[in-house]
Amino acid sequence: MAYLISIDQGTTSSRATLYGPQGEALATASAPLTQHYPEPGWVEHDPEEILEGQLSCLREVLACAAERGASVAGIGITNQRETTLIWERETGRPLHRAIVWQDRRTADVTQRMKGEGLEAEVRERTGLLLDPYFSATKIAWILDEAGLRERAARGEICFGTVDSWLIYRLTGGKRHVTDITNASRTMLFNIKTLEWDDELLRIFGVPRAILPEVRMSAGSFGETSAELLGCRIPITGAAGDQQAALFGQACFAPGMAKATFGTGAFVVMNCGERPGSGEGVLSTIAWQLPGEAVQYALEGSIFIAGAAVQWLEEGLGLIGGAAEVEGLAGSVADSGGVYFVPALSGLGTPYWDPYARGVIAGLTRGSGKAHLARAALDAIAFQTVDAIRAMECAGGIALSELRVDGGATRNNLLLEIQAGLLGVPVLRPRCTESTSLGAAFLAGIGAGVLDKERIGKSWSLDRRFEPSLLPERRAEMYRGWQKCVQLSLGWAK
Ligand SMILES: Nc1ncnc2c1ncn2[C@@H]1O[C@H](COP(=O)(O)OP(=O)(O)O)[C@@H](O)[C@H]1O
Numbered sequence: 293m294a295y296l297i298s299i300d301q302g303t304t305s306s307r308a309t310l311y312g313p314q315g316e317a318l319a320t321a322s323a324p325l326t327q328h329y330p331e332p333g334w335v336e337h338d339p340e341e342i343l344e345g346q347l348s349c350l351r352e353v354l355a356c357a358a359e360r361g362a363s364v365a366g367i368g369i370t371n372q373r374e375t376t377l378i379w380e381r382e383t384g385r386p387l388h389r390a391i392v393w394q395d396r397r398t399a400d401v402t403q404r405m406k407g408e409g410l411e412a413e414v415r416e417r418t419g420l421l422l423d424p425y426f427s428a429t430k431i432a433w434i435l436d437e438a439g440l441r442e443r444a445a446r447g448e449i450c451f452g453t454v455d456s457w458l459i460y461r462l463t464g465g466k467r468h469v470t471d472i473t474n475a476s477r478t479m480l481f482n483i484k485t486l487e488w489d490d491e492l493l494r495i496f497g498v499p500r501a502i503l504p505e506v507r508m509s510a511g512s513f514g515e516t517s518a519e520l521l522g523c524r525i526p527i528t529g530a531a532g533d534q535q536a537a538l539f540g541q542a543c544f545a546p547g548m549a550k551a552t553f554g555t556g557a558f559v560v561m562n563c564g565e566r567p568g569s570g571e572g573v574l575s576t577i578a579w580q581l582p583g584e585a586v587q588y589a590l591e592g593s594i595f596i597a598g599a600a601v602q603w604l605e606e607g608l609g610l611i612g613g614a615a616e617v618e619g620l621a622g623s624v625a626d627s628g629g630v631y632f633v634p635a636l637s638g639l640g641t642p643y644w645d646p647y648a649r650g651v652i653a654g655l656t657r658g659s660g661k662a663h664l665a666r667a668a669l670d671a672i673a674f675q676t677v678d679a680i681r682a683m684e685c686a687g688g689i690a691l692s693e694l695r696v697d698g699g700a701t702r703n704n705l706l707l708e709i710q711a712g713l714l715g716v717p718v719l720r721p722r723c724t725e726s727t728s729l730g731a732a733f734l735a736g737i738g739a740g741v742l743d744k745e746r747i748g749k750s751w752s753l754d755r756r757f758e759p760s761l762l763p764e765r766r767a768e769m770y771r772g773w774q775k776c777v778q779l780s781l782g783w784a785k
Pocket residue numbers: 302303304305553554555556597598599600601602614615616617618698699700701702703706
């Protein structure tokens with residue numbers, strides 16, 4: 293593997309990593325990203341802050357490459373998906389704050405569409421469920437709110453997910469493109485015909501003129517502008533972060549699955565060349581490589597995972613940082629009957645309820661902050677169990693082990709709890725930055741310096757967490773979780 297750079301623009305931070313010829317991470321830079329919550333249920337990011345954070349990270353790892361005299365063969369971009377940006381074509385100026393994937397402001401719109409019986413048709417074309425999570429209703433909201441419909445019709449504005457925004461600005465406005473995995477999350481892309489879908493554009497009221505050109509996940513996405521970075525480097529890979537993580541975990545065969553624990557948690561299972569389907573589960577595009585058929589995946593999406601820990605810190609002041617949660621939660625044997633459903637942005641798989649809200653239940657005089665911390669870790673694991681059970685029903689298979697990655701997998705206790713509640717081993721690889729690694733791999737393929745066989749051989753195990761919970765205890769805990777979920781459903785309706 294030649295030198296490659298990955299850009300990982302996540303919900304809470306922007307990062308860049310320089311990888312060496314053996315796939316080793318040589319330098320990493322990161323910049324935090326401000327979360328804006330203008331109203332309950334709304335979440336926004338500043339597009340310029342996304343770009344600036346990413347540029348400063350890129351400059352830092354490029355300096356490291358220069359010190360080594362390394363020439364970078366390609367940049368791979370991976371990103372928080374669905375988050376919706378609108379900017380001026382001429383200047384690249386953002387015309388609204390980015391509406392983040394977690395944002396629930398269009399819940400009433402998707403609810404109305406469900407009432408009109410549109411869900412089956414949307415699902416058939418996109419593999420997705422009618423939920424404010426996806427980009428389509430967010431785009432229409434911005435066009436209406438910011439009075440941009442006439443400009444949109446005149447072709448003066450661009451829509452893009454974060455990959456598209458970064459590519460546009462990094463190439464100096466030369467490329468308005470996106471990759472096929474990100475396109476598959478907009479709810480405007482037909483995952484069977486592999487094109488923007490006129491009927492969906494009509495249903496959601498989105499003009500075709502604002503959409504980017506769709507490319508495969510490895511190949512040419514343009515070159516960085518020398519004015520911005522002092523050098524031209526080809527951008528040769530792009531994929532949504534969950535798809536990039538599936539690729540980085542080398543889940544190349546149908547039935548292989550990974551769970552990424554970041555802000556949210558996302559369980560994604562490779563299902564090969566044909567789209568899968570199932571109750572409460574998403575069907576989505578895994579990747580498309582040059583000379584190969586499109587690969588599909590099933591996905592269980594959990595909106596709040598690591599973010600529940602963040603809330604313990606920022607919302608409650610219970611801990612001084614995410615790293616403290618393991619010690620606090622580990623200071624008690626269990627949650628003492630406390631359950632926490634972190635439906636802070638509604639619930640995703642398998643409930644799909646944008647009106648669900650957070651619930652803490654089962655408190656007694658003996659409950660303390662350690663029990664709540666423990667309940668938060670349990671909640672991440674319970675939600676993952678819910679998602680995996682739904683996917684197993686959909687795919688008709690039983691998962692024999694789960695590969696995990698992402699920021700929260702530093703937490704050994706979380707992974708022990710996860711293995712116990714799931715009842716199968718949980719495998720943590722040496723590199724838990726699978727998202728970033730996956731983007732570098734895609735860039736390597738796009739630059740013609742890497743192939744899937746080499747990638748498959750590079751996966752190595754750090755630690756295997758065996759399930760240690762007795763089946764009766766597991767069932768008892770799960771019943772408590774289910775009771776608490778019922779309390780949270782429909783709360784904000
Ligand atoms: N030791 C830990 N235990 C539990 N959660 C953690 C721990 N360390 C980080 N996290 C959580 O992981 C998330 C950050 O992971 P990351 O993969 O960087 O997320 P993203 O890509 O969504 O920005 C945060 O929500 C943070 O609270």
